[in-house]
Amino acid sequence: MNDLEISKELLEFIQASPSMFHSIHTIKSYLEKENYTYLPEGKPWKLEKGGKYYSTRNNSSIIAFQIGNELSDYHFQMSAAHSDSPTYKIKSAAELLGPGEYLKLNVEAYGGMIDSTWFDRPLSVAGRVLVKEDGAIKNKLLYIDKDVLLIPNLAIHMNRAVNDGYAFNRSVDLCPLFSAGAMRPGEFDQMIARELGVQKEDILGKDLFLVNRQSPAIWGYENEFISSPKLDDLQCAFVSLKGFLASSNPKAINVYCCFDNEEVGSNTKQGAMSTFLQDTLRRINFNLGYDEDEYHQAIARSFLVSCDNAHAVHPNKSEETDRINCAYMNHGLVIKEAANQKYTTDAFSRSIFVSICKKAGVPVQLFANRSDKVGGSTLGNLSNTQVSLNAVDIGLPQLAMHSSYETAGSKDTAYAYEALKMFFDSNIQIDESEQVIIG
Numbered sequence: 316m317n318d319l320e321i322s323k324e325l326l327e328f329i330q331a332s333p334s335m336f337h338s339i340h341t342i343k344s345y346l347e348k349e350n351y352t353y354l355p356e357g358k359p360w361k362l363e364k365g366g367k368y369y370s371t372r373n374n375s376s377i378i379a380f381q382i383g384n385e386l387s388d389y390h391f392q393m394s395a396a397h398s399d400s401p402t403y404k405i406k407s408a409a410e411l412l413g414p415g416e417y418l419k420l421n422v423e424a425y426g427g428m429i430d431s432t433w434f435d436r437p438l439s440v441a442g443r444v445l446v447k448e449d450g451a452i453k454n455k456l457l458y459i460d461k462d463v464l465l466i467p468n469l470a471i472h473m474n475r476a477v478n479d480g481y482a483f484n485r486s487v488d489l490c491p492l493f494s495a496g497a498m499r500p501g502e503f504d505q506m507i508a509r510e511l512g513v514q515k516e517d518i519l520g521k522d523l524f525l526v527n528r529q530s531p532a533i534w535g536y537e538n539e540f541i542s543s544p545k546l547d548d549l550q551c552a553f554v555s556l557k558g559f560l561a562s563s564n565p566k567a568i569n570v571y572c573c574f575d576n577e578e579v580g581s582n583t584k585q586g587a588m589s590t591f592l593q594d595t596l597r598r599i600n601f602n603l604g605y606d607e608d609e610y611h612q613a614i615a616r617s618f619l620v621s622c623d624n625a626h627a628v629h630p631n632k633s634e635e636t637d638r639i640n641c642a643y644m645n646h647g648l649v650i651k652e653a654a655n656q657k658y659t660t661d662a663f664s665r666s667i668f669v670s671i672c673k674k675a676g677v678p679v680q681l682f683a684n685r686s687d688k689v690g691g692s693t694l695g696n697l698s699n700t701q702v703s704l705n706a707v708d709i710g711l712p713q714l715a716m717h718s719s720y721e722t723a724g725s726k727d728t729a730y731a732y733e734a735l736k737m738f739f740d741s742n743i744q745i746d747e748s749e750q751v752i753i754g
Contacts, residue, residue, distance in 0.1 A: 319533065321557070321732060322541050322725045326531035328553045329543050333441035333458050333526040335375040335575045338398035338549060340456060342377055342556060342573060343369070349560055351379055356594070362602040370595060374443065374454060375399070375575035376585040378595045382603070383565040388744055389605070390616035391596060391704075393570040394559065394735060395587065395694045396552035396623065397577035400545040401426030401717050403433070403489065405440065405523040409503050416496035420464065420503070422489065425524060426578030427691075430483045432719040433527070437462035438491055442523035446513050455511050462528055463506075464491040491525065527719040538725055539645060546713050546721040548577065551622035554711075554728050558735030566742045566754075568599065577623070577694060587698040596702060616745045617704045618667065620738060621659060621695030622731075624723070625649035625682045625710030640683035642712040644724030647678030648734055651693075651708040659695035659706035663748050668707045668738070670753055675737035677730045680712065705745060 332338035343353075351367045354360050362368065364386060369379035375398055403422035411419040441458040466489055471477055483489060493503065501515075507523075508515040531543035552573050559571040576586040585591060600610040627644045628636050642649040650668060652660045672679045684690040695706045711731055713723040742754035 318726045318729045319538060321554075321728050322533055325550060325553050325728050326533070326541065326543055329531060329545050329549050332398075332545070332549055333439075334443070334524050335398040336443045336456055336522070337441060337458060338552065339371060339375055339377045339573065342552070343371070345556055345560065346379055360598055360602050362599060364603070372589070372591050373575065373585040376591055377573050378592065379559065379571040380595070380599065381559075381562075381564065381569045382599070383567050385565045386567070386603075388566045388616070388742055389568075389609070390613045390618075390743075390745070391568050391570050392564065392617065392739060392741075392743060393572060393619045394555040394738070395572040395574060395592075395619060395621050395698055396555050397548045397587070397694060398552060398573050398575050399426070399578050400547060400549070401428035401578050402719075403428075403491075403525045405521070405525070407521065410493070410500055411490060412500055416494075417492065418494040418498055418500065418502075419490040420493055422485075422491065422525065424485055427717055429715070429718045430485065430489060432715075433489065433525070434466050434468045436465070436719070437528040438464040438466070439526045439528050440464070440507075440523050441526045442521065444507060444511060444518055444523070445520035446511065447517040447519055448513065452519060455513075457507060457510060457523065458526070459506070459510055464493055464525065466491050529720055533725060535725075540722055541725050541728075542720055542722045544720055546723050547624040547716050548622070550711055550713075550723060550728060551624060551731070554731040555620070555622045555735050557732050559739055561732075561736050562739030564739055564742060569739045570596075572698075574694060574698075581694070581697045587694045588700055590701055592698055593701045614702060614704050615747070618664070618743050618745065619659070619695060619698070619704055619706035620668065620735065621693055621698070621706055621708045622735075623693040623708070623710050624713050624716065625651055626716060627712035627714050627723075629714060635685065635688075637683050637685045640681045642680040642682050644712050644714070644722075645726040646712070646724075647680050647727065647730050648672060649680045649682045649710045649712050651682045651710060653683060653690060655689075656696060657690055657692040658708035659699060660708050663751075664705050664707040667705070667743060667751055667753070668709065671738050671741060672734050674741070674753070675733045677734040677737075682710075705748075
């Protein structure tokens, strides 16, 4: 695929994924088009060599896998990305009345967003709703495809310090405006019921989030840039899925993971620190007739690519990144390293992935935090607490990470696709930490 084709598809993927629940629904649609079989966690699994399968947890995390026809070098080759992005979660008691007839929403932060980027732009609501229906409690996706909310800034005449580093109070300043009198208390849930075609009194639970409605764009006179909500980490979730689906590895088991809750620490039943990955790999192992010792042997020979976007050098603040270990948009994939082990990359895993990228003809960049700054953690080191294996942390370079509208390079999605397809197509044979053969 050329740069613009895959960039356009990426932006369509993001628009179809306004919440983590929608992200997984969209990923499922890609898998089902390729005839992957759904395996519920709560039912028996019957697996075959050559089979293609997927399972979900909480409808917000997903693991898909392809079983090689031969499995002569039985091991797992895995990628992991995340389905969530920083936003605001709407509290169960959602409405705030006043002053006057204003009706606002009561929200709290989900993740570490840049608050100022959420002001004065059209917003909506997306997530899941649990509804009493036909004697059962059923899960329903909700996305109101309409501009229904906005967080208004205070005029500069009333806040002269706003350009001097004003600290927003999330309990006061970040309440979205829902109505100025046309809607009355109780009508937020009534709106949800109307959108879902259910009765208001049948709504039993909600996990709803604010959505930035600003349309994604490919921009620049030479179409160099893409900008969109949720590039972190739906860009990686998308491109690792595309590489996974386009690949074939007869000698190993390819695994695609997309976990929820990375932005709030991953320590949930569906996060990277949960047992979801370990549970899935163990079920694959035993279902295919391997024993406990063979499982541990396979894990020791396995490899994980943790895919989560990276910081590009900022055009106006280049001094905020390391002078040498830094990345630029449209210059290729980024391998992330940290002495504090917040990233899994070491010399061994880095050499493997650099070799993969060279085979694919993909340029590689390096990223390390400036030595007087502390970076965040990501999926690889967290999932390694449950399934310990060789792993590398990579990402695509972007600006304004955790803004409600982020920017990346239009070429880098295609670079990542080629590298990840090559990763899944290759047979990586690991002999402890002494030797690797990439077939």
